[in-house]
Amino acid sequence: MQRDSQIFDYIKQENKRQLDGIELIASENFVSEQVMEAMGSILTNKYAEGLPGKRYYGGCEVVDEIESLAISRLNELFGANWSNVQPHSGAQANMAVFSAFLKPGDKILGFDLSHGGHLSHGSPVNVSGKWFDANFYGVEKETGKIDFNKVANQIIDLKPKLVIAGASAYSRDWDYSTMRKACDQVGAMLLADISHPSGLIAKGLLNDPMKDCHIVTTTTHKTLRGPRGGVIMMGEDFENPFGFKTLKGATKMMSQVLDGAVFPGTQGGPLEHVIAAKAVAFGEALSDDYLKYAKQVKRNASVMADEMVKRGYQIISGGTDNHSMLIDLRSKDLTGKVAEAVLGQAHITTNKNMVPFDDKSPFVTSGIRFGTNAITTRGIDENGIVEIVNLVDEALMAAGNDSKLASIGEKVKTMMSGKPLFAH
Numbered sequence: 001m002q003r004d005s006q007i008f009d010y011i012k013q014e015n016k017r018q019l020d021g022i023e024l025i026a027s028e029n030f031v032s033e034q035v036m037e038a039m040g041s042i043l044t045n046k047y048a049e050g051l052p053g054k055r056y057y058g059g060c061e062v063v064d065e066i067e068s069l070a071i072s073r074l075n076e077l078f079g080a081n082w083s084n085v086q087p088h089s090g091a092q093a094n095m096a097v098f099s100a101f102l103k104p105g106d107k108i109l110g111f112d113l114s115h116g117g118h119l120s121h122g123s124p125v126n127v128s129g130k131w132f133d134a135n136f137y138g139v140e141k142e143t144g145k146i147d148f149n150k151v152a153n154q155i156i157d158l159k160p161k162l163v164i165a166g167a168s169a170y171s172r173d174w175d176y177s178t179m180r181k182a183c184d185q186v187g188a189m190l191l192a193d194i195s196h197p198s199g200l201i202a203k204g205l206l207n208d209p210m211k212d213c214h215i216v217t218t219t220t221h222k223t224l225r226g227p228r229g230g231v232i233m234m235g236e237d238f239e240n241p242f243g244f245k246t247l248k249g250a251t252k253m254m255s256q257v258l259d260g261a262v263f264p265g266t267q268g269g270p271l272e273h274v275i276a277a278k279a280v281a282f283g284e285a286l287s288d289d290y291l292k293y294a295k296q297v298k299r300n301a302s303v304m305a306d307e308m309v310k311r312g313y314q315i316i317s318g319g320t321d322n323h324s325m326l327i328d329l330r331s332k333d334l335t336g337k338v339a340e341a342v343l344g345q346a347h348i349t350t351n352k353n354m355v356p357f358d359d360k361s362p363f364v365t366s367g368i369r370f371g372t373n374a375i376t377t378r379g380i381d382e383n384g385i386v387e388i389v390n391l392v393d394e395a396l397m398a399a400g401n402d403s404k405l406a407s408i409g410e411k412v413k414t415m416m417s418g419k420p421l422f423a424h
């Protein structure tokens with residue numbers, strides 16, 4: 001058969017784009033060769049509807065071993081008692097949780113999209129906002145931080161069926177235990193969606209949601225540095241807040257409902273090639289090398305935030321506890337849309353983002369989001385971060401000056417040349 005040169009030429013172009021640029025998108029990362037090898041393997045040929053040992057197809061003895069290993073490594077990584085590694089993405093993982101425990105019209109409470117929340121937490125354009133009565137909490141205007149006592153009061157007043165902790169653009173840590181106490185008062189279920197900081201949580205660098213939250217979902221491709229995908233996990237046996245007859249064994253009963261909500265509830269056959277790649281990534285994340293990486297991600301973010309502030313940029317909440325930060329560009333008379341485009345001209349990839357209490361539309365926005373997870377994988381340390389902030393600032397101040405931006409782009413290429421995608 002003839003090689004598909006059209007597609008492989010495009011892949012080559014994309015490879016060059018990734019190598020030449022500075023990747024600051026907080027939700028992206030660079031996976032190892034062995035993660036890609038597993039993902040690109042013959043496992044893609046296999047149908048395996050069901051779970052290890054309980055499949056609807058023959059010939060699953062090998063993929064059963066692979067999926068079981070993925071589950072046990074994930075459980076070890078997060079201290080979970082149960083997990084399902086089949087969700088095709090983070091949004092799919094959340095959808096499965098909703099379909100397991102909610103009915104159309106049920107009240108849910110999530111973090112406001114315009115304050116840094118995620119579409120799948122009740123946005124009107126997502127099924128979570130169309131089918132459920134979605135309510136939101138946000139950050140305080142003065143501090144840019146969530147006041148968890150206020151959230152607790154909101155939970156008690158609203159009496160939602162499900163509360164979601166977690167965000168896509170919030171640079172501070174979460175007080176899961178205060179949220180849980182309020183949930184217990186009104187019989188609400190608490191879901192933590194740790195898609196963004198999961199890698200840091202796995203290594204103990206942020207608060208642990210597993211102790212306090214009934215269910216934890218995450219993507220596998222952000223700080224966790226695996227293939228694109230999602231997972232669902234549970235920690236302890238919890239007392240009965242959601243109508244099950246037994247007090248003990250709630251985890252087991254919930255897990256059966258959740259397994260069924262993934263397949264056949266909301267998905268068909270699992271992607272065993274991606275599950276194998278997840279298992280490889282979980283294995284990597286269990287290593288000391290990954291701990292060093294996660295610590296460096298956090299240090300790099302903290303240095304990046306300080307350096308941005310020194311140059312007069314305003315960071316929502318004033319700094320960061322994790323891998324990311326949200327920058328309000330209004331003090332520099334720039335919009336997120338312009339900043340994303342200008343930085344793009346200089347081969348620095350970012351995404352525009354709403355800031356809390358934004359006066360611009362989601363297509364324009366007043367903010368931009370940075371994360372250090374991808375560049376840290378390329379081997380960038382604190383010194384490199386200072387260099388990157390200088391390039392970012394230089395580029396933003398050169399908005400409209402195409403030749404200047406092109407010359408900054410050349411500096412970016414020089415800085416990144418010789419650095420493999422996966423160095424750390």
Ligand SMILES: *Cc1c(COP(=O)(O)O)cnc(C)c1O
Nearest residue numbers: 089090091118167168193195219
């Ligand atoms: C990225 C993200 C998701 C969605 O992940 P996809 O894999 O893109 O579906 C869900 N929740 C949060 C908080 C996220 O940041």
